[in-house]
Amino acid sequence: MRIAITLAGILLLAAAAIGVYCAADIRRLWSEDPSGQLVQTPEQKEAEARKTLAFASLVERLPKGKPNSPKKGLDAESKKRWGILDGNLAAYQAQRAELLKALHEKTRKFFVESPGAGPQRPIWPVPDELLLDTVYKNGDPRHPGEPADFPYSPGENLSRVKPDDEFYFYHDIGLSDFLYPFGFGYIKDREHVAGFKSHGFRHLGVPVHESKRWRINHIQLVGILSHEQPVVYLTDKLPSMEQVRQGKTRALDFFEEAALPSLRDGEDLYIVSKDNTIRMLGALRATKTCQKCHDAEIGDLLGAFSYTLRPAPKEKQE
Numbered sequence: 001m002r003i004a005i006t007l008a009g010i011l012l013l014a015a016a017a018i019g020v021y022c023a024a025d026i027r028r029l030w031s032e033d034p035s036g037q038l039v040q041t042p043e044q045k046e047a048e049a050r051k052t053l054a055f056a057s058l059v060e061r062l063p064k065g066k067p068n069s070p071k072k073g074l075d076a077e078s079k080k081r082w083g084i085l086d087g088n089l090a091a092y093q094a095q096r097a098e099l100l101k102a103l104h105e106k107t108r109k110f111f112v113e114s115p116g117a118g119p120q121r122p123i124w125p126v127p128d129e130l131l132l133d134t135v136y137k138n139g140d141p142r143h144p145g146e147p148a149d150f151p152y153s154p155g156e157n158l159s160r161v162k163p164d165d166e167f168y169f170y171h172d173i174g175l176s177d178f179l180y181p182f183g184f185g186y187i188k189d190r191e192h193v194a195g196f197k198s199h200g201f202r203h204l205g206v207p208v209h210e211s212k213r214w215r216i217n218h219i220q221l222v223g224i225l226s227h228e229q230p231v232v233y234l235t236d237k238l239p240s241m242e243q244v245r246q247g248k249t250r251a252l253d254f255f256e257e258a259a260l261p262s263l264r265d266g267e268d269l270y271i272v273s274k275d276n277t278i279r280m281l282g283a284l285r286a287t288k289t290c291q292k293c294h295d296a297e298i299g300d301l302l303g304a305f306s307y308t309l310r311p312a313p314k315e316k317q318e
């Protein structure tokens with residue numbers, strides 16, 4: 001009797017051991033998500049990422065229109081500002097391009113939790129999210145406010161405002177957020193770009209600080225490369241090329257008509273104000289990084305942003 005019980009015990013233990021062994025074996029191929037469901041292995045995820053982020057040609061997608069070289073050239077301050085912006089764009093692009101290169105050349109493992117790493121160091125952006133372009137989970141941000149409704153006529157008397165650091169600062173934010181250099185991808189040449197994501201706001205990174213007099217309320221993209229005449233792309237949310245593809249446009253209004261020639265000449269910002277509301281047209285110019293895709297000289301006008309700004313609320317600064 002005792003022998004029988006011992007034997008049953010041994011058998012039970014053996015069965016349990018086999019069970020644990022098998023479960024561990026399965027886990028080597030599959031992992032569990034927090035709800036206990038089996039999910040893809042890192043290798044499967046990587047193979048899928050190589051497919052979705054494959055090399056593709058951008059040649060057919062690039063706007064065909066001829067960019068506009070500034071008639072009066074750019075002054076030294078302007079050249080400096082575009083140079084700094086380009087340095088930042090190139091640095092952000094490189095971060096994701098390196099991951100894409102490693103993914104395709106299989107020189108780095110993705111989607112693997114590093115075992116025994118202890119408390120996770122907060123790295124931003126997380127490499128896997130950066131690679132897959134899921135860094136900004138709430139994409140397609142809305143316009144913070146309404147567009148200005150002036151001028152009503154071409155001759156309307158508006159006061160010109162001289163651009164200062166705050167206006168350049170806001171335009172700089174608009175440019176970096178829209179161009180979204182993470183999305184440029186890994187560019188071998190125009191025919192071979194891995195992981196390209198179209199320009200478009202994923203967020204509007206305006207830090208709120210009490211020293212700021214103005215807030216961006218509304219931004220529209222003025223297209224000068226894709227149509228016979230310049231147009232304003234109408235987008236429900238902050239401009240993105242994805243929404244631009246829906247094809248809703250309007251002609252330039254009186255302000256934009258008056259301002260665009262200055263940008264064509266070589267100014268970067270043209271600003272007017274009325275009733276405590278600012279309208280600002282800001283140049284999107286080609287820098288060195290843009291030349292990897294766009295056929296343009298450095299300084300050429302590729303587009304513009306038409307902004308509405310209103311005074312920053314004085315009380316209750318967030």
Ligand code: HEC
Pocket residue numbers: 058061062063089179183184185187193196197198199222223224225226241242284285286287289290291292293294302303304
């Ligand atoms: C990796 C390639 C790539 C780089 C780098 C790039 N672009 Fe683009 N850009 C595109 C593509 C492709 C389009 C067409 C829209 C689409 O398919 O997403 C486009 C469209 C645009 C448009 C809209 C044109 C219109 O009127 O429809 C503007 C403006 C623009 N780019 C500006 C820039 C500027 C400025 C830079 C550099 C600071 C830049 N781009 C860098 C690929 C690129």
